[in-house]
Amino acid sequence: MNLQKNLIQDEIPEKSPKLSGIDTPDKWLSDYGDYLFRYAVLQLKDKSLAEDLVQDTFVSAYKARDQFQGKSSVKTWLVTILRNKIIDLVRKKQRVSFLSVENFDDDPVIRNNFNGAGIWSKWLNSWGSSPEALLEQSQFMDQFQSCLSKLPENLRAVFVMRNIDELSTEEICEKLDISSNNVWVILYRSRMRLRECLEANWKS
Amino acid sequence: MEEPDKNNSAISLKSFLCCQEYSKLCCLGKDSNLSLASRIAKSFHHLFCFTCRRFSKQINVIDGACKKVLEKESESCKLSEDAKNRIKSLMKEE
Structure with missing residues (x-):
């Protein structure tokens, strides 16, 4: 849990203004939900696991939305958070097989x-x-x-x-x-x- | 990042590459900086080997497909409405 929190914090610049106009859950889900899900399925193949990670990404990003500075697009920001969650999972699961x-x-x-x-x-x-x-x-x-x-x-x-x-x-x-x-x-x-x-x- | 050291047996360079060595350099060149000797050996083989020229094109197609694969929407790979509603509820709780 702490590791995940750190990964999110790594991607969020400090003292950033709140998102304006686009920070509704409905808008996020309709604009980026399918894209993030495709991204996760491509990496993990397991749709259920992909769904869990997408959920986790949206919830943790939304929780930290006040810290989003807007230097990148919301989509890029969300993908980065999701990617870090996937990497964390893959690293734990696959390191021996990588080596x-x-x-x-x-x-x-x-x-x-x-x-x-x-x-x-x-x-x-x-x-x-x-x-x-x-x-x-x-x-x-x-x-x-x-x-x-x-x-x-x-x-x-x-x-x-x-x-x-x-x-x-x-x-x-x-x-x-x-x-x-x-x-x-x-x-x-x-x-x-x-x-x-x-x-x-x-x-x- | 430089290509693997010759001594670690990842790639053994010779004056004339075989197709297998060409295929390695062709892929490696996409992920690292090949040495001058490797680039020359690869270009020389590329010039004379029709099959490896086709291989090189196919690898470029694969790399091109990677850049497009996420943009392609798919009916069979969508977040379900149930999942979307569940996630929205969780977000609103935050």
Whole structure:
């Protein structure tokens, strides 16, 4: 509880003016509720747990709303609080499994991609359209989301922190108390698995 | 942040990379600063290997998809009305 309180305080500048006009629970829920829930589900996969953390985020942020200075948007502020709660949870749950990921090649998915000489063992399919056009296709984005949800929890947590939250490697190391090599290997395996999943399931 | 030290066996650099080493550098380059030698070796391989050029494009698509995935609204992933009402009540108690 104290840890959570500290995490919130870390994000809130001192002596800030009260939010004006937007500080009603209804407005917060209607504007940011679904977004925060999607964010939490993407990281945790468990909808019930995601709902609990979103609830906790709204309640603790609302309690501390007088301290919000307005340097960032309310959405960014809420996401930061939620992210810290998720990191706290992931760190407790997954630290041992993060530390075990330290070798680039020690993964069956990666080994299957290459032959003994390190050459691709099979031809890579074209995914069709240009990257920009591909990202506009909702079927592709649905498939991407499905592949992301299939990543093992320890890989997904770090991958989301790096690629969706856009935290630096140093920040991830600090927040999860793991080495930069752990982070790099996790990110490499995540990208290789996502690519493999999209290759197998996406038909252009 | 610099790429992993060669001596820690994370990446072994050679004059000519194989596809597996290219794939590592391609991903690593997104999260750290590659050394000049690594960048040259990677570019050289990229120039001559069609499959790795396709791999590189696919990885860029994956990174691009990450930036869009949260913006996409989904009917199957919404906070339920019950949950919204419960949270509102809790907030109003504060």
